[in-house]
Amino acid sequence: MPDWLSALxxxxxxxxxxxxxxxxxFAYMTLIERRLLGRIQLRPGPNRVGPLGxxxxxxxxxxxxxxxxVTVTLADKLVYTLAPILxxxxxxxxxxxxxxxxxGSLFGTDPWVYNLDAGVLALLALTSMGVYGIFLGGWAxxxxxxxxGSLRSSAQMISYELGMGLSILGLLMLVGSTNFLDxxxxxxxxxxxxxxxxxxxxxxxxxxVSSFAEVxxxxxxxxxxxxxxxxxxxxxxxxxxxxxFQMAEYVNIMTASALMSTLFFGGYRGPGFLEPLIxxxxxxxxxxxxxxxxxxxxxxxxxxxxxxxxxxDQLMRLGWKLTLPxxxxxxxxxxxxxAFVPPEGLLGIPRLWLLGAxxxxxxxxxxxxxxxxxxxxxxxxxxQGDKRVPGRTLGGD
Amino acid sequence: xxxxxxxxxxxxxxxxxxxxxxxxxRAKLMAYESGNDPERGGVGTGQRFPVHxxxxxxxxxxxxxxxxxxxxxxxAYQKLPQFAFFEAITFVLLLLVGYVYVLKxxxxxxx
Numbered sequence: 001m002p003d004w005l006s007a008l009x010x011x012x013x014x015x016x017x018x019x020x021x022x023x024x025x026f027a028y029m030t031l032i033e034r035r036l037l038g039r040i041q042l043r044p045g046p047n048r049v050g051p052l053g054x055x056x057x058x059x060x061x062x063x064x065x066x067x068x069x070v071t072v073t074l075a076d077k078l079v080y081t082l083a084p085i086l087x088x089x090x091x092x093x094x095x096x097x098x099x100x101x102x103x104g105s106l107f108g109t110d111p112w113v114y115n116l117d118a119g120v121l122a123l124l125a126l127t128s129m130g131v132y133g134i135f136l137g138g139w140a141x142x143x144x145x146x147x148x149g150s151l152r153s154s155a156q157m158i159s160y161e162l163g164m165g166l167s168i169l170g171l172l173m174l175v176g177s178t179n180f181l182d183x184x185x186x187x188x189x190x191x192x193x194x195x196x197x198x199x200x201x202x203x204x205x206x207x208x209v210s211s212f213a214e215v216x217x218x219x220x221x222x223x224x225x226x227x228x229x230x231x232x233x234x235x236x237x238x239x240x241x242x243x244x245f246q247m248a249e250y251v252n253i254m255t256a257s258a259l260m261s262t263l264f265f266g267g268y269r270g271p272g273f274l275e276p277l278i279x280x281x282x283x284x285x286x287x288x289x290x291x292x293x294x295x296x297x298x299x300x301x302x303x304x305x306x307x308x309x310x311x312x313d314q315l316m317r318l319g320w321k322l323t324l325p326x327x328x329x330x331x332x333x334x335x336x337x338x339a340f341v342p343p344e345g346l347l348g349i350p351r352l353w354l355l356g357a358x359x360x361x362x363x364x365x366x367x368x369x370x371x372x373x374x375x376x377x378x379x380x381x382x383x384q385g386d387k388r389v390p391g392r393t394l395g396g397d
Numbered sequence: 398x399x400x401x402x403x404x405x406x407x408x409x410x411x412x413x414x415x416x417x418x419x420x421x422x423r424a425k426l427m428a429y430e431s432g433n434d435p436e437r438g439g440v441g442t443g444q445r446f447p448v449h450x451x452x453x454x455x456x457x458x459x460x461x462x463x464x465x466x467x468x469x470x471x472x473a474y475q476k477l478p479q480f481a482f483f484e485a486i487t488f489v490l491l492l493l494v495g496y497v498y499v500l501k502x503x504x505x506x507x508x
Contacts, residue, residue: 015401023405065409068417073426085406092402121468151450158457165464172471240413244406313506316453320505324460325496331467332489338474339482 015113019092026250027057033301040305067239074142083140084244087133091251094126098258099180101268101285111285120178124165130252131157138233150233153216159316160213163323167206170334171196171263180262188269197264199356202363203330204264206323211256218304220315257296265292317377333358452504463492
């Protein structure tokens with residue numbers, strides 16, 4: 001067998017494995033989410049199908065495959081069918097670029113499907129391709145509610161994509177590469193500087209908010225607000241097509257979690273201080289990345305159970321008036337520190353730690369000023385001819 | 398990976414299309430409109446929607462291009478002389494002028 005063929009086969013095999021793993025993870029993620037929501041609200045959650053409800057995802061999958069696949073008369077047949085396929089395809093592809101271990105650590109092969117030099121860019125591009133799936137799906141349904149839902153959803157996703165893209169610029173300046181391996185090794189490898197959250201906590205806060213909005217999760221799940229817009233862009237979908245959209249959403253959540261762990265929390269590397277206890281523990285493949293992803297998924301569910309939803313105008317204002325300028329501010333701050341502070345730092349404090357302190361300070365200022373800046377995004381929607389009364393408390397509190 | 402992802406999607410749709418029951422009735426195929434016959438809306442019926450969405454998309458294009466300019470700058474930043482900082486700041490300030498104009502025009506107010 002020629003070399004390129006075996007390489008191709010290995011890649012294909014890994015792609016299939018990753019895709020199947022993601023789909024299984026999606027299925028059990030729905031179960032875990034429902035059970036956790038149950039626990040948080042002091043009730044058991046699904047526990048009838050199989051022990052601990054473990055067969056529930058299987059039952060759901062079989063049900064959705066055997067359901068009738070309804071295509072409404074007004075729908076654009078081709079686009080209506082293609083949209084969920086596009087959504088799931090892009091979502092699965094995006095995840096393949098995340099490295100799950102050091103090179104060559106997975107039975108002699110590399111624990112990722114593809115590794116691009118512009119990895120971060122490719123991942124952002126692929127996740128934003130998901131907007132097409134959602135928008136086309138809503139448009140092709142040939143009905144009002146899906147159309148409005150998809151318009152809202154795509155406007156929201158592209159708005160917060162800006163915050164997402166801009167908030168990691170400071171991080172890229174520090175690392176000097178957009179390759180995931182470089183980013184992870186910079187944090188925890190042989191010349192490890194420490195997890196990037198230490199130096200970029202402000203950027204992480206912005207990135208976290210943006211990724212919640214980017215994957216349409218609570219508190220930013222307005223496109224699917226059942227009480228307001230029926231089911232948003234999903235209104236006309238049934239059976240497996242609906243399931244594919246849900247799948248794409250959950251895979252996007254996993255990708256966002258993996259992205260956060262890789263960019264800010266050392267990715268597939270474990271903490272170095274465990275190294276003296278059990279040699280090699282920090283470079284075990286899969287284990288650390290999965291643990292970190294699980295943590296962030298728990299965070300997603302926890303937030304869903306805890307926070308109320310924003311209003312749509314508040315959501316857009318939060319994205320454009322707060323996240324975007326603050327992400328720019330973070331970028332400029334990092335640039336200024338890198339330009340004017342020598343590498344060895346000032347007053348005996350190394351430059352990186354100085355940067356971390358500045359970043360933390362920015363976050364604290366934001367928290368302290370949160371009441372003052374709330375008017376930026378929490379203002380009540382003004383109707384034509386309304387005048388804002390000065391001094392009146394802004395709505396929503 | 399792309400092929401596998403799309404392939405899984407196509408496979409799922411085809412399998413479900415083969416397995417599911419097929420009993421279409423007129424009422425079942427109606428678009429959702431709380432039981433009424435749908436009025437205009439959706440594909441090709443010229444439904445109008447708020448211009449805000451258009452404005453947001455336009456702004457997104459502008460600022461996303463800005464982001465695209467920043468990426469190479471960010472990656473190469475530590476190799477550049479201090480002068481690069483001032484150049485970047487100039488660019489950011491120019492964009493901020495546009496941003497403030499947009500704010501003052503109340504494009505970002507969702508009334």
